[in-house]
Amino acid sequence: MTKNFKLFSESIILAAIPALGYWVAFVYELGYFNYFELPRSFIEIALNSVLLNSLSVVSGLFFFFIVFDFIRRAMSGVTEALRYILYRLLFVCFLVFGFGLIFDKPxxxxxxxxxxVATPIIFKDILWPLWSHRxxxxFGNKIAAARKQDLEFDSVTDKLVEKAGIAPFLIVIFIYLFSIFSYLAGGYQANKQEHFLTSKERPSFILVRKYNDKWLSLKVDVVSQEFHETYELIPSDKISVFSNTNIGKLKKRQKDNSTGGSGGGT
Structure with missing residues (x-):
């Protein structure tokens, strides 16, 4: 007798949680490294980071469904077509404000x-249907008629939702949004961080992350609060005195004539 394969069986969910925890930790570090323009090949994920992010994945999943259900109930009186447009606009706002905060834009x-970014969506999905289906x-009937006309040509997303069902689709959306959020959080942390680990032996470098038995360090100018494109791998046995130094928020050096980053420490 054959058993039907369940996509969301208990064993698969338990196996997926630590995998997602690792992925979230990696994406967070990726956002942090990209801000300082450090090679992603130096990213190492510790076990405790995987465990902590696994808990955040579980908490985030519950929070996602609570927020999604709240938004769905709040839009109960809105037509499905208009609700779809509002979801897209909310997602665009999330992306634009997230990246804007990371790069410290006014x-x-x-x-x-x-x-x-939002104007083309508003024009295509709201203003144009008001004219084309005048x-x-x-108002809602015009939007619904335009949406129905668009659905005559099924998109890849529509076909996936139809075949897989709404639950797997929401899980994919959650992973996608949580990945973006983690990347933004890593970049935001790098942008807002003021205290950095430094050493007496390398006063002009901040110690970013531990990599194997070495420290990945980045050259900074404490006076101008800028970081260079120069990085070094410093052996751990060459650093004896650490300190947590308040340097302030670091930004990229505008004019840096120094040679690019070195792959090994001295």
């Missing part, structure tokens, strides 16, 4: 970028 620039009465 709120005015974030608003301009949001306007540039013969239909009711």
């Amino acid at each position: 709120i005015e620039q974030i608003q301009v970028l949001l306007f540039i 013969h239909i009465k009711g």
Whole structure:
């Protein structure tokens, strides 16, 4: 007798949680490293980081479904077609404001970028249906008619949802959003961090992360609060005195004539 394969069986869920925990930790570090323009090949994920992020995945999954259910209930009186458009606009706002905060952009620039990105969606999915389906009465009916016309040509997403069902689709959306959130969190942490681990032996370098038996360090200018494109791998046995130094928020050095980063320490 053959057993039906269950996509969300208990064993698969238990195996997926630590895998997602590792992925979330990696994406967070990726956002942190990319801010300082450090090679991603030096990213190492510790076991305790995987465990902590596994807990965050479980908590985030519950929170995601609570928020999704709240939004769904809040939009109970809205037509399905208009609800789909609002979801897209919320996602665009999440991305634009997230990346804007990471790169420390003024709120005015974030608003301009949001306007540039959101305008095509508003025009195509809201304004254009009001004109193209003007013969239909009711705002929601016009949007629904345009959406129905678009669905005559099924997109890849529509076919996947139809075949797999809504639950797997929501899981994929959760992983995608949580990955973006983790990347943004890593970049935001790098952008806002003011205290850095330093050493007496390398006062002009900050110790970013431990890599094998070495420290991945990045050259900084304490006076101008800028980081260079130069990095070093410093053996751990050459560092004896550590300190937690308040350097302030670091930004990339605008004019750096020094040679690119070195792959090994001295």
